[in-house]
Amino acid sequence: MASKLENNRRTDWAEDEDEEDPVALPPQQIIKNKDGTETIITWSIRDDGKRVKTTRRIRKTVVKQVVNPRVAEHKQWPKFGAEKGKPIGPQTDTTSVAENIAFRPTANWKAGTEDKGEQEKKKANLKDAKIKCRICSGDHWTTKCPFKDTMAPEGDPTPAETIDDVPESGSLGQGGSSYVPPHLRGRTGGAPTGEKMGGKYERDDLATLRVTNVSEFAEEQDLRDMFSRFGHVTRVFLAKDRDTGRAKGFAFVSFADRTDAAKACEKMDGFGYGHLILRVEFAKKAT
Amino acid sequence: MRPILLSGHERALTQVKYNSDGDIIFSVSKDHVICAWFSANGERLGTYHGHQGALWTVDVDSRTTLLASGGADNTLRLWEVKSGKLLKTWDFPTAIKRVEFSPDGTQLLAVMEKRSGHLGAIHVFDVNPDPEGEQTNEQSLRIVCDESKATVAGFSYLAKYIIAGHEDGSVTKYDAKSGEILHNIQVHEDDMQITDLQWAPDRTYFITSSKDKTAKLVSTNELEVLKSYTTDTPLNSAAITPVKDYVILGGGQAAMDVTTTSARQGKFEARFYHKIFMEEIGRVRGHFGPLNYVAVHPKGTGYCSGGEDGYVRVHHFDKPYFDFMYEVEREQAQASL
Known part of the structure; x- marks a missing residue:
């Protein structure tokens, strides 16, 4: 008895499988919503064989228009030819609505669009180049990084220590390498003589905090509000993804005073914000 | 501006026309079928079947009762707009490149292609405006273009003249009688074919477009x-817009060169120029091939x-x-207030 039942069930199951033809698609479904709109669900098969469900929500509005009687008469004409017998209204196989086009005539049209074209070209070039800042992983050149003077490249050992480990680097001819880059010259002995590049970006990095594990929905203003409790915040930088506009998860906060920064670092490290626990530390020194 | 996309044709469009009320659009393409569409919502009213070759041209009379079409099957056909019924077929030795009704709808001209020993010519037929009535077999006038073949032609105001644009870039005015x-x-420019000729609403001037990359506004009388x-x-193609003083130009590089360039470089845009200041004021993108014809709503x-x-x-x-x-x-508008 049991085996018979089992058998029965198996045939049912097999039949079910047969019925589930991958080519067969559920029929179009139209749901009338309470707010007067309609939801149309249609199924189609994409080129790669996957089924695609398209859900469209439409609102029908009746626009009354007074027209010439001749035009009104045209509307009454029965359809003919390939359209014979088709219902009233545009058919989806021949008529569709294209995406919106902004058309705004302008007097000196040419100049405006040409510039835009140029900009787009530049942007396209940048996109292809896949730029990544070595300091903050942002999508700009390392030289354009707002933290190039305050931060070490990500993942690099603290440069100050490296220099301390190589005391010979100041004197020529000693050690493995005789070349000393300008910015390292004179670091070991007395006053720094090497020119520092990008001086105009020089900032008091002693009072800059690096905040990590920031929620991706964070806003610069939120951070500013949180940190200004401890003192005057001079600058907040929240790294954002260029494409999505969301935060990347880290930020830099500069204080006017180092003691305020120290206080903020102590208090805010481990602070819960946006379901995440902030990690706050002093930013590393850049080379 | 949300364009309505009509995809009833399988091949390149050759001409689109509004009727005089602007509520119906007729389109012809190389796929042998004429389509009629409601311009307001893009609904297809019907199709006209019968042609055996690519269609080059279509025109509708001023009362939207008769439709004329011509194509590469060497025929000129007359249809009843309402039902899609074929009323009359005129046979020619070569293809028909352009048809146009006279403003009152009693005459029809057809531009015949020059090919294999046949000279290009413009044929004029008297048309019976009644769709039930008998149509003549014989043309009322035949203008042979022995110098340079006509590519486009049309009736001036009151069907007084026939204006034709030629393959060599010239425009000729003929007496329509x-x-x-x-x-x-x-x-x-010399040897630059005139590709289109469209009238201003009162037909006292017209616009021509050419392969020489220019469009010109020309007066009918002089x-x-x-x-x-x-x-x-x-x-x-080039069209004159009523209400606002603009012209719309359509083009793009020749269809045979299209595959060698991207859509951006192809310049497949409708260009709007100010009719009086002759300056470009904007473009409308959308097509991914050259524009073969632009038509403006009569209103x-x-x-x-x-x-x-x-x-x-x-x-x-x-x-x-x-x-x-x-x-x-x-x-000026403020001063006149």
């Missing part, structure tokens, strides 16, 4: 070039374009289009 040449001027619009691409509320890509795009202008004015126009 006798067929006598009244005037011939070189409007476009055949004087009034305005010239210079672009950077060969033009296939100036929209336009449609047929492209090599097989689509007709119907545009209804929105507010910025009507609001746009040059500073001098605005001053």
Whole structure:
């Protein structure tokens, strides 16, 4: 008895499988919503064989228009030819609505669009180049990084220590390498003589905090509000993804005073914000 | 502006036309079928079957009762608009490149292609406006173009003249009764084919487009070039907009060169020029092939374009289009208030 039942069930199951033809698609479904709109669900098969469900929500509005009687008469004409017998209204196989086009005539049209074209070209070039800042992983050149003077490249050992480990680097001819880059010259002995590049970006990095594990929905203003409790915040930088506009998860906060920064670092490290626990530390020194 | 995309054709569009009320659009393409569409919502009213070859041209009479079409099957056909019924077929030795009804709908002209020993010619037929009535077999006038073949032609105001554009870039004015040449001027560059000729609403002037990348506004009476619009691409079509003083130019590089360039470089856009200041004021993108024809709604509320890509795009202008004015126009408008 049991085996018979089992058998029965198996045939049912097999039949079910047969019925589930991958080519067969559920029929179009139209749901009338309470707010007067309609939801149309249609199924189609994409080129790669996957089924695609398209859900469209439409609102029908009746626009009354007074027209010439001749035009009104045209509307009454029965359809003919390939359209014979088709219902009233545009058919989806021949008529569709294209995406919106902004058309705004302008007097000196040419100049405006040409510039835009140029900009787009530049942007396209940048996109292809896949730029990544070595300091903050942002999508700009390392030289354009707002933290190039305050931060070490990500993942690099603290440069100050490296220099301390190589005391010979100041004197020529000693050690493995005789070349000393300008910015390292004179670091070991007395006053720094090497020119520092990008001086105009020089900032008091002693009072800059690096905040990590920031929620991706964070806003610069939120951070500013949180940190200004401890003192005057001079600058907040929240790294954002260029494409999505969301935060990347880290930020830099500069204080006017180092003691305020120290206080903020102590208090805010481990602070819960946006379901995440902030990690706050002093930013590393850049080379 | 949300264009309506009409995809009833399988091959490149060759001509699109509004009827005099602007509520129906007729489109012809190389796929042998004529389609009629409601311009308001893009609904297809019907199709006209019978042609055996690519269609080059279509026109509708002023009362929207008769439709004429011509194509590469060497026939000119007359249809009843309402039912799609074929009323009359005229056979020719070569293809028909352009048809046009006279403003009153009693005459029909057809431009015949020059090929294999046959000279290009313009044939004029008297048409019985009654769809039930008998149509004549014989043409009432035949103008042979022995110098350079005509590519486009049309009736002037009151069907007084026939204006034809030629393969060599010249425009000729013929007397519509006798067929006598009244005037011939070189409007476009030498040996640059005139691709389109469309009338202003009152038919006292017209616009021609040419492969020489320009469009010209020409007066009917003197055949004087009034305005010239210079672009950077060969033009296939040009239209004059009522209500606002604009012209719409359509073109793009020749269809055979299209595959070698990207859509961006192809310049497949409808270009809007100010009719009087001759300056470009904007472009409308959308087609991914050259525009073969642009037609303007007779009431100036929209336009449609047929492209090599097989689509007709119907545009209804929105507010910025009507609001746009040059500073001098605005001053004048304020002064007259």
